Amino acid sequence: MRLRTGGRGRSDEAFRDVPLRDNWYQASSYWPSSFALVTTVDEHGETNVAPYQLSFPFEVIGGRSLLLISRQGSNTERNIKRTGVCSLNYVEFDRRALKKIVSLGYPGQSTAEKSGDNPYTLVSSPTSGREADGHRFPHLLGEAFQVYECSWDVDQPVRDDGATPEYFVLRIEHVLLKERWARNLGDEATAMPRMPITFGFRGGTQFWFAELRKPFMLRTPTDKGPKEEAILYEANRIDPDVAFTREACQQLTGIPRPFVKVALRGIITKAKERGVSVVDVEFVELVNAERQRSGSA
Numbered sequence: 012m013r014l015r016t017g018g019r020g021r022s023d024e025a026f027r028d029v030p031l032r033d034n035w036y037q038a039s040s041y042w043p044s045s046f047a048l049v050t051t052v053d054e055h056g057e058t059n060v061a062p063y064q065l066s067f068p069f070e071v072i073g074g075r076s077l078l079l080i081s082r083q084g085s086n087t088e089r090n091i092k093r094t095g096v097c098s099l100n101y102v103e104f105d106r107r108a109l110k111k112i113v114s115l116g117y118p119g120q121s122t123a124e125k126s127g128d129n130p131y132t133l134v135s136s137p138t139s140g141r142e143a144d145g146h147r148f149p150h151l152l153g154e155a156f157q158v159y160e161c162s163w164d165v166d167q168p169v170r171d172d173g174a175t176p177e178y179f180v181l182r183i184e185h186v187l188l189k190e191r192w193a194r195n196l197g198d199e200a201t202a203m204p205r206m207p208i209t210f211g212f213r214g215g216t217q218f219w220f221a222e223l224r225k226p227f228m229l230r231t232p233t234d235k236g237p238k239e240e241a242i243l244y245e246a247n248r249i250d251p252d253v254a255f256t257r258e259a260c261q262q263l264t265g266i267p268r269p270f271v272k273v274a275l276r277g278i279i280t281k282a283k284e285r286g287v288s289v290v291d292v293e294f295v296e297l298v299n300a301e302r303q304r305s306g307s308a
């Protein structure tokens with residue numbers, strides 16, 4: 012069934028305060044997002060595949076984790092609690108596969124009962140030590156373009172009072188990307204994966220999905236905010252062992268844009284030669300002074 016999409020917001024239409032129901036994000040509102048196919052190992056050693064929309068980045072700087080929310084008693088919940096690990100698989104849009112995904116998301120089925128509905132190929136992880144072992148580590152989905160291999164962070168309980176869903180903080184151990192998407196990660200991405208979007212379970216009988224239209228990009232403004240912001244962003248993603256302070260980046264705002272990366276790399280090389288892990292103003296000035304000396308010599 013093809014249905015209409017919304018239009019532009021009209022400022023003359025009144026707001027209505029609607030009842031806040033359980034699962035408010037889908038019962039009282041609209042919240043489209045990606046979803047993960049979570050693989051875990053069941054008590055018989057079989058890999059269980061289950062869709063979860065409520066899985067999103069949690070700690071993003073320093074820590075690397077995501078939050079997964081599952082109803083109590085799901086296979087996924089029990090398997091994570093027993094094995095301490097899971098993998099989140101992300102697939103590209105395929106309308107026929109979505110029908111199967113809805114079946115995989117129907118509650119109350121065992122892993123064995125669901126296995127016929129899995130449209131994907133189960134493959135072992137390429138990560139050393141996380142190969143599918145029929146015991147703890149699950150298979151991955153061979154067709155996934157991206158997989159997060161996770162472990163349950165038991166030291167960060169959110170709430171486990173028996174009355175709410177399970178809120179799992181999952182530590183991301185590995186991000187696996189298919190070759191093409193790994194290459195595309197750089198500064199000048201040429202594409203985005205065609206991820207299916209879900210609006211969740213609505214009206215008691217329907218699961219809503221959407222197809223991603225053609226992605227597009229907008230350049231960030233160059234005339235707004237502190238000038239060092241873009242340099243700070245770029246500087247701190249070149250080498251994980253060398254961090255730049257904001258003040259150091261302020262010193263570098265005079266460098267013409269096309270030369271910034273080369274200059275940053277040069278500073279990082281010098282920092283590493285000297286065992287410096289934080290580039291501050293003094294270090295930038297030292298490198299500048301040395302460059303001027305060698306230039307004038």
Ligand SMILES: Cc1cc2nc3c(=O)[nH]c(=O)nc-3n(C[C@H](O)[C@H](O)[C@H](O)COP(=O)(O)O)c2cc1C
Binds near residue numbers: 061085086
């Ligand atoms: C697209 C989609 C997204 C879903 N997202 C969630 C979710 O975020 N949390 C949840 O508890 N159930 C979610 N469900 C329902 C679960 O998949 C369902 O509870 C299923 O029984 C879980 O499978 P399991 O018991 O094998 O873990 C979703 C279902 C679908 C089809």
